[in-house]
Amino acid sequence: MEELGAIKKLNFNVCMQCGKCTGSCPVFPKSKLNPRRLMLETAYLISPLTMHPPLNIYEKSEIWDCTTCSTCSYRCPREVEPMDVIIGLRGLLLEQGRVPSTLGDALEGVYKYGNPWGISRSKRSDWAQDLKVKYVSEGEKAELLYFVGCAAAYDSRAQEVARALVKNLNTLGIDFSILGNKETCCGNEVYSLGEKGLFEILVEKNLSLLDQYGINRILTTSPHCFNAFKNKYGKDLAVQHYTQYFADLIDKGKLKFPQRVEKVVTYQDPCFLGKHNDIYDEPRKIIESIPGIKLVELNLSRGRSVCCEGGGGRMWYDIPGERGRLAETRVKEAIDVGADILAVACPFCLLTFDDAVKTTGNEDKIQVMDIMELVAEALLSSNEQVI
Amino acid sequence: MNVIVCVKHVPETAEAEIAIHESRKRIKTEDLVFDINEWDDYAVEEAVLLKEKLGGSVTAITVGSEDADSTLRKCLARGADKAVRLTDKAFEGSDSYAIAKILYKIIKDLPFDLILTGAQAGDDGCAQVGVVLAELLGIPHVTMVKKVESVEGHVKVNRELEGGLEEIVEAKLPVLLAVQTGINEPRYISIMGIRKAMKKEMKVLGLKDVGLTEEEVGESGSWITVEKMFIPPVEKEAEILTGGVDEIATKIVETLRAKGLI
Numbered sequence: 001m002e003e004l005g006a007i008k009k010l011n012f013n014v015c016m017q018c019g020k021c022t023g024s025c026p027v028f029p030k031s032k033l034n035p036r037r038l039m040l041e042t043a044y045l046i047s048p049l050t051m052h053p054p055l056n057i058y059e060k061s062e063i064w065d066c067t068t069c070s071t072c073s074y075r076c077p078r079e080v081e082p083m084d085v086i087i088g089l090r091g092l093l094l095e096q097g098r099v100p101s102t103l104g105d106a107l108e109g110v111y112k113y114g115n116p117w118g119i120s121r122s123k124r125s126d127w128a129q130d131l132k133v134k135y136v137s138e139g140e141k142a143e144l145l146y147f148v149g150c151a152a153a154y155d156s157r158a159q160e161v162a163r164a165l166v167k168n169l170n171t172l173g174i175d176f177s178i179l180g181n182k183e184t185c186c187g188n189e190v191y192s193l194g195e196k197g198l199f200e201i202l203v204e205k206n207l208s209l210l211d212q213y214g215i216n217r218i219l220t221t222s223p224h225c226f227n228a229f230k231n232k233y234g235k236d237l238a239v240q241h242y243t244q245y246f247a248d249l250i251d252k253g254k255l256k257f258p259q260r261v262e263k264v265v266t267y268q269d270p271c272f273l274g275k276h277n278d279i280y281d282e283p284r285k286i287i288e289s290i291p292g293i294k295l296v297e298l299n300l301s302r303g304r305s306v307c308c309e310g311g312g313g314r315m316w317y318d319i320p321g322e323r324g325r326l327a328e329t330r331v332k333e334a335i336d337v338g339a340d341i342l343a344v345a346c347p348f349c350l351l352t353f354d355d356a357v358k359t360t361g362n363e364d365k366i367q368v369m370d371i372m373e374l375v376a377e378a379l380l381s382s383n384e385q386v387i
Numbered sequence: 388m389n390v391i392v393c394v395k396h397v398p399e400t401a402e403a404e405i406a407i408h409e410s411r412k413r414i415k416t417e418d419l420v421f422d423i424n425e426w427d428d429y430a431v432e433e434a435v436l437l438k439e440k441l442g443g444s445v446t447a448i449t450v451g452s453e454d455a456d457s458t459l460r461k462c463l464a465r466g467a468d469k470a471v472r473l474t475d476k477a478f479e480g481s482d483s484y485a486i487a488k489i490l491y492k493i494i495k496d497l498p499f500d501l502i503l504t505g506a507q508a509g510d511d512g513c514a515q516v517g518v519v520l521a522e523l524l525g526i527p528h529v530t531m532v533k534k535v536e537s538v539e540g541h542v543k544v545n546r547e548l549e550g551g552l553e554e555i556v557e558a559k560l561p562v563l564l565a566v567q568t569g570i571n572e573p574r575y576i577s578i579m580g581i582r583k584a585m586k587k588e589m590k591v592l593g594l595k596d597v598g599l600t601e602e603e604v605g606e607s608g609s610w611i612t613v614e615k616m617f618i619p620p621v622e623k624e625a626e627i628l629t630g631g632v633d634e635i636a637t638k639i640v641e642t643l644r645a646k647g648l649i
Contacts, residue, residue: 097465097574104575111578112399112420120402122418197578 014078015039021072021082026307026326031319032062035072035082042085063089064100065319068192068312069271074303090194099193106316107195110202114184115150116316125180127152127159131166134177136213142177145215147229147239149222150185151315151347157354158347162221164376165242171379172255176219182209186220188228188272192312203233210237219245221372223272223279223346224311230277241273243345243371247282250289257378260292265374266339267295268330268353269305270346283345286371290378296337298330306330310348327356335365345371388443388537390434392503393490393520394427394462396455397510405618412613423458426505430566432573433535434503435466441537444468446497450478450489456589463584464576470587475594477601482609483515489604490516491523492597501542502563506531514565521563528563529556533570 021035022028028035041055063086072082093099099107109118125135125148134140146169152162169176187202206229210218218239220226229239240248249255265287273279280302287295300306308327331353334342342357344350353368398419406415423431434445447462449455450473459470473489481489494502502521507514514530521528533553534545541560545553547567594604602608628635643649 094575094577095579097576097580099575101572107575112422113402118402120404122404195577197580197582201578 015043015080016078018077020075020077021080024071024075026069026071027065027067027309027319030322030324031065033065034062035086038063038089039080039082039085042089057089057092058096058098060089060093061098061100062319063093064103064313064317066090066312067271067307067309067314069307070275071271071307074275087192087194090192091196092194094194100317102316103193103313106313107190107193107198110185110187110190111198115154116185116189117150117154119154121181124153124183125178127162128166128178128180131163132170133166134175135180136177136215137180137182140177141214142175144174144176144217144219145210145213146176146178147186147218147220147225148178148183149220149225149347151351152221153183155347155351158221158350161347161350161370161372164370164372165221168246168372168375168379172249179209179213184209186222186225186228188222188224188232189311189313189315191228191232199232207233207235221347223270223277224348227272227276241277241279241282241345243273243283243286244279246371246375247285250285255289255379257290257375259378259380261290261374261378262292263340264294264296264338265341265343266298266334266337267301267343267345267371268298268308268334268349269302270344270349271305271307271311273345274305275303283343283371286375287343290374293374296339298333298337300333308346308349308352310346310352315348315351325352325356325359327352328360331356331360331362331366335362339366341374342366342368343371343374344368388437388441388501389499390437390443390445390501390503391494391497391499392427392431392434392445392447392462392467393516394431394447394449394458395424395505395508395510396421396449396451396458397424397508400509407616407618411615411617413616421454421457423461424505424508424510426507426509426566426568428461428505428573429568429570430503430505430564431462431465431467432571433566434501436571437501437535437537438466443500446471446499448490448493449473450481450486459589460581460584461576463587463589464580465574468587470589472589472591473593473597474591475604477594477605480606480609481604482611483511483513484519484610485604485608487516487519487523488608489597489599490520492599493592494520495524500560502526502561504563504565506565506567517563517565524561524563526561526563527558528565529558530565531567532564533567535564535570 017036019036025035027033045055066086068083070083106116109116113121134142148162151158184205185202187199191199216238218229220241223241226239226241229237267283267287287293306326309325342353350370357363357366357368398416398421403419408415438445445467446469447459447467448471449459455472459472463470504517518528529544531547532544533547536543541557543557545555548554628638
């Protein structure tokens with residue numbers, strides 16, 4: 001099996017079976033997914049030794065339950081990277097065509113339309129139609145490229161974040177442009193699903209777009225896009241998540257908030273910002289800089305934060321027979337710490353928590369807001385926010 | 388079991404905004420995404436499942452332009468062994484009958500036990516090629532196929548009928564089956580899989596190779612010509628009734644009575 005090549009390069013043979021990965025896996029309590037066991041089984045899979053009964057990796061459908069939150073890799077004392085082994089195993093299943101159909105559809109959507117929802121490319125920049133935005137694709141150059149990402153481009157709730165971000169940049173007089181309908185998926189979830197071939201195509205497409213339009217700096221809505229550009233493209237791209245960019249503006253004294261937001265706010269660390277990229281302080285700096293806001297921490301925060309279950313393809317896949325999403329538990333925790341607002345910095349967190357607030361019947365107790373929406377509320381008068 | 392699958396490379400129209408071409412004879416396809424016809428995808432998967440179970444080979448055939456190579460490569464990646472693309476300027480404008488003639492000329496000399504087609508194509512929705520092809524070959528055909536079981540020398544086939552009913556028929560081999568969606572769950576085709584399938588055999592044949600004349604194909608060889616294509620005009624707008632349940636019910640009754648429906 002040549003697909004095993006990628007897994008063989010991983011360092012999992014130093015695994016001492018301590019079980020930290022399984023103990024910290026957020027989906028383990030409700031899924032058959034057991035990273036520790038998988039590490040052992042994979043070691044056998046690529047060695048001349050055999051197991052009894054022999055392991056049939058193709059029957060391990062729980063491999064699709066992983067959210068790629070990276071907690072296992074983050075806590076592993078031997079740097080085994082169980083998450084990467086899982087992604088490698090996904091690749092094996094995928095080459096055999098053994099992918100849950102909703103995930104197959106998402107991948108096909110990316111291949112054909114440049115987004116996992118399979119919505120027409122011609123609708124990609126509809127969200128920006130009435131906003132002041134430069135289109136680099138139409139020759140309107142700017143120093144900074146705002147890479148919107150699929151969720152913020154197509155999902156009606158996440159579009160509000162893109163709109164808030166654009167208004168904030170415009171209010172601060174920052175020159176930026178977008179790729180419009182030329183923008184295509186960053187491929188972070190494609191990579192996480194183990195579809196290496198498709199990921200390579202996306203890297204090639206995106207790098208040639210950046211090259212074609214002479215783009216030097218990128219700003220992303222999503223920590224997922226940020227992660228792909230920063231860590232998976234094999235190039236030293238100048239990319240920032242918007243929380244880094246706006247925290248920088250605060251440091252330089254260029255962002256001051258005229259409005260007060262009298263709310264108790266708690267914050268969910270997105271896995272792809274926190275555990276994957278060690279960005280914990282910048283989002284908090286923005287929240288705490290807004291006059292009137294009281295930031296309270298969730299019991300499990302920063303590196304101990306619990307995934308919303310939106311990553312690793314889980315936006316398009318439910319664990320068969322699962323009861324209760326982690327986002328529902330997180331929403332209840334946020335209410336317990338007395339928050340009026342659960343702030344997020346990732347469109348997947350936004351969507352999963354918005355759903356969880358509804359499914360737990362807590363619409364009157366807590367509101368899910370993206371940090372960009374909080375910034376807009378503190379930066380713009382109520383009049384400007386409507387525009 | 389040697390299986391031939393006839394496939395078509397079609398524009399995806401479900402999500403797209405459709406516009407009519409200046410010729411008023413077809414839709415504009417420049418901005419549309421093309422892929423294998425959905426029904427054909429199920430047919431290819433079924434062919435590969437049969438091959439995996441019973442042995443034999445799967446050959447995918449299409450009539451289309453060079454663009455259709457991506458559809459054939461997908462068939463090869465799915466598990467087909469060979470692919471044939473029938474391409475000629477003269478084939479353009481062919482109706483279902485002319486397409487069936489082109490396919491017939493190639494298939495009649497190939498060894499096969501079973502021919503699979505999609506029940507219809509997502510673009511023109513004619514659902515005729517399979518049936519005409521079977522007639523030309525002089526073999527039986529079964530349409531709207533939801534299940535195939537191979538029994539010594541013949542197949543037992545479930546047909547989808549209206550109202551959720553299914554009928555089970557038996558047909559002697561060789562037979563042509565026009566496959567309905569939902570017969571199986573087509574496996575995901577990875578990009579690596581498509582790249583690997585590049586090594587498989589793909590033949591391209593033209594008018595002379597199939598042994599037809601220009602008059603027998605294209606518009607001149609067709610029985611049907613498209614007079615005009617148009618988007619149906621919106622004639623009536625929907626009315627949303629508001630108010631309480633009693634109020635709405637009264638309004639519905641009034642409307643139905645006014646139109647003489649009750």
